[in-house]
Amino acid sequence: MSYVELKDIRVSYDNKANILKDLNLSIEKGELVSLLGPSGCGKTTTLRVIAGLIEPNDGEFLVDTQNLTKVPVHKREFGMVFQSYALFPHLTIKENVAFGLKLRKEKKNSIEKKVKDILAITGLEELGDRYPKQLSGGQRQRVALARALVIEPKLLLLDEPLSNLDAKLRLAMRIEIKRIQRQLGITSVFVTHDQEECFSISDRVAVMNKGVIEQFDTPEEIYNNPKTEFVARFIGFENFFELTPTEEWNYKAIDGTVFHSTRDWEPGKHTGTIRPDDIEITRNSKQTENNMVSGIIKVRTFLGKSYQYEVETPIGKLLANKTDDVVYQVGDEVTLSMPSHKLIIV
């Protein structure tokens, strides 16, 4: 059994619509798992169920084989970092960090030592006597992290902790969070809607949609091998077209073109998908080969290092990116070829 287990969790506020339905998730000790998805997918609800801020209607929640489903939030001993940081405005940084330790009635010098150590780890030694409003966003973020970590929680929960920071700081902070998480070896759950942030920080990612986990895998696996159309769309596969399976690994498109994919074959799946970057675009060769389709360029968009072409083809509109060594014009006839190892069927 894994360190953290969510079993058949169902959450509904009005007993009609389910926010989460039959959600199952297993997290290993020391792992950093992200919950990724668009707003309203249930990722924050899942985190709040773990924290104990929401009681699930059905299901069980276990940590280290202990059933915590009915244990109230203040007895769970989890550290949580909120999107708004939620620092106590009336307390200094030291007092903020010591808050949880004082509630545990620890000895004064033990508290002092622990606070000093965690402030050193989070790079806040100099700021202990300031008040939250005297700190910058990134500093507040680190205080929130220090406050959650100092109680030596069984689990660290992070609810979109980076979304209030500017782009540069976000990048630095996510490396920082990863470093501290590794250093302390603390099992963590990280909620985010930012794909890049999520991939860079996580050991495993659960992509969520409408209260269901669509795929739970390593970032590489999700990036390269999405299992469902939703996951594919969410991580940047922009081309989708209908296929009819003919035999294993072979498919026929609506115009009769034969497509071949060397990726995992599963019966019943019939939508071809590929990233715009993975389509090769050439001048119309008039020849009909497998995995090739011809069409006319309708729109050209400049993306910086490349151009994106929207091409009208018999199997639908397709997007393809190409670097600027060859530039096509709107109205040009081109051939798009999809390498069989890049074409994924979902």
Place this chain on the structure above:
Amino acid sequence: MRKNIGLKIFAGLVFAFLLVPLFIIIVTSFGTNSTIQFPIKGFTLDWYSKVFDNEAFMDSFFLSLQVAFFATLLALIIGVPAAYSLARHKVFGRNWIKSFFLSPTIVPGLVVGYAMYQFIVIKFQFPIIQGLFLGHFLICLPYVIRVVGSTIEQLDFSIEEVSWTLGCTKLQAFIKVVLPNITSGIFASFMLAFINSFNNIPVSQFLSGPGVTMLPTSLMNYIEYNYDPSVSALSVILMLGTIVLMYVIEKTLGLASIS
């Protein structure tokens, strides 16, 4: 720039309109005339000593002070938790309850006073002092619930949630996290409620009885038969008291928001 000057003159006129009567009262309180007249003929402090010698004034002043203080205190004890539940929990008919608590500030004071008279004095026959205390508590409560309620609504709810995750029970979170962050609202509502209770005439008038007079009533009774500057002197003392109170609270509030 020109527009600005016009605005300044207008603002100056408004201030003059508000402050000149007060200024006249201050001046007349030092006059040697035997009735309130402006300008004054000579300078004296006699009217002030007359105020302190007047037993009716002194008794009613301390009574008003006591009633206002304890009524406001009780209103805080009951109103703060009530405001918290209204702000944080899905109370049935929350907006109705909130509007209801605004009503005593909209309904004419005379009507409120009469309604209280009907219930507190005639129906339940409360002793006079307790009746006055109850009536003033009811005047104070809406101010506490409204002002403290809006302060709580502005407070980030996640600071309470985070304190739970750190090991606080809900009661501990309220005491350690909510209360220290709503002190400004509590002070403000205390001031508002206290001043309103202290100045209230209709409720005091209806609920007081033989031998028990609140300060505004006592002042009005006095003016009916005497028109001497001791009324001005008393007014100046009250103004001074309010100013000192405001200053102290401003100071403590200022300190509270820094620390």
